[in-house]
Amino acid sequence: MMKFKNQYLALLITLIVMVVASCKKNNGFNEIVSKDMTKPDVITNIKIENFNGGANITYDLPNSPNVLYVLAKYKINDRTVRETKSSYYSDTVIVNGFAKEQEYEVELHTVSRANVKSDPVYVKVNPKTPVYKVVSPTLQLVPDFGGINVKAKNTLKKEVGIIFLAFNSQTQQMEVVDQFFTKAENIDYSIRGYASTAKNFEVYVTDQWGNLSDTLRANLT
Incomplete structure (x- = not known):
């Protein structure tokens, strides 16, 4: 009976260690909430690939583990403003839904895990016919x-x-x-x-x- 209890106790301790290790891992790079209120740097090396009704915007992310996503804000017509997001796993944000084949301005921000936005970067896209x-x-x-x-x-x-x-x-x-x-x-x-x-x-x-x-x-x- 004592041997069984010792084995059970050892197993319980192992499970606790695994849970603690897992919690520590989740509090690392994938943690959404952060106390770091530093304004993130902007994206760079921006390139535009236009398609029918939209555009792919590719970029280089700033070298910071605190960046969570890239936010694009833009008007698709006279009445509607859209926002699209792309996580830090990607180097591309897609903007679409534009009503006409013409030039549109897109406002881009990097956003930190503390929900702090970078300074804006403005680019022009020229979607093809929707x-x-x-x-x-x-x-x-x-x-x-x-x-x-x-x-x-x-x-x-x-x-x-x-x-x-x-x-x-x-x-x-x-x-x-x-x-x-x-x-x-x-x-x-x-x-x-x-x-x-x-x-x-x-x-x-x-x-x-x-x-x-x-x-x-x-x-x-």
């Missing part, structure tokens, strides 16, 4: 049996939303009657349940950031 704007010019509305059919080309195979509207004779307004998101290259979608009488329909393209294309309108039977 995906929803690539799809929009290819929209087609045609009559279908008991309804309408929309066709479009999504050559980039990125997710877009197709929004249908129809005229409501009771409210005397155009109202959303159907919507769906897809990554399909060849969009071919029908909505049915309409009488064989002339009716006003509309369709437009959106994306996950709420950007909206111009509206295609048609009066179909």
Whole structure:
């Protein structure tokens, strides 16, 4: 019995040592909370790679174990400001959701484990034509049996939303009657349940950031 107790005690001590060692390890590099309120240095050697609707921003992190992530802040249109983060494990932050093919300013900060921001670094990105704007010019509305059919080309195979509207004779307004998101290259979608009488329909393209294309309108039977 005494031998069993000694073995049990030895095992218990071993487990305690392992737990303490584990706690010490977690309080090291991966610890989020820090009392070090030193302002971190900025990122350097910044490079931009533009793509449709966004850009990859690569950089060198400052040589500091206190850096937790890189923060990017930017406007994607006239009403929306976005923030994206990239951990210290990465050398790239992705900015996306831009509404147009034009120049945008991005504000970059390194952020410490004590949530202290570095001085800002400003860069310019020039995203290519956003995906929803690539799809929009290819929209087609045609009559279908008991309804309408929309066709479009999504050559980039990125997710877009197709929004249908129809005229409501009771409210005397155009109202959303159907919507769906897809990554399909060849969009071919029908909505049915309409009488064989002339009716006003509309369709437009959106994306996950709420950007909206111009509206295609048609009066179909």
